[in-house]
Amino acid sequence: MNENSRHLARIIVLKALYATDHGDLDPVQAFDDILADEKLSKKNIEFARSLYNTIISSKSKADDYIKNLSDNWDLERIAAVDRYILQMAITELELFIDTPVKVVLNEAIELAKEFSTSESSSFINGILDSFVKSIDQLSPDNK
DSSP, X not given: OOTXXXXXXXXXXXXXXXXXXXXXXXXXXXXXXXXXXXXXXHHHHHHHHHHHHHHHHHHHHHHHHHHHHSTTOOGGGSOHHHHHHHXXXXXXXXXXXXXXXXXXXXXXXXXXXXXXXXXXXXHHHHHHHHHHHHHHHHOTTOO
């Protein structure tokens, strides 16, 4: 894997989200501790930090989307790692518009395959597909 990849940046964000929720560190410290063990380009460090900080500041909004799109699933029943992947992808799809939708979806599915259960990638794909369709319906370009 390219040490300067955005994939590694997203892995760092995922680990930091987990550490923040399951450790006693504040969000900034959790991120910095995990980042210290990795080699990323300055550009990808900035991307990871921006994505992470945006998720932390808008987590409840992403969680609301997840709740609304996951029929018959309470947020608490969704595996923590899956929830973090969904928070990351929804935040990136909504606020990091320079990243192509297909890239965000593929990355989320790859992270699920790498860090979660065998069923997680399908679940995450379904939620994100619904999210993208809901965004498309709201888009002024959609005629």
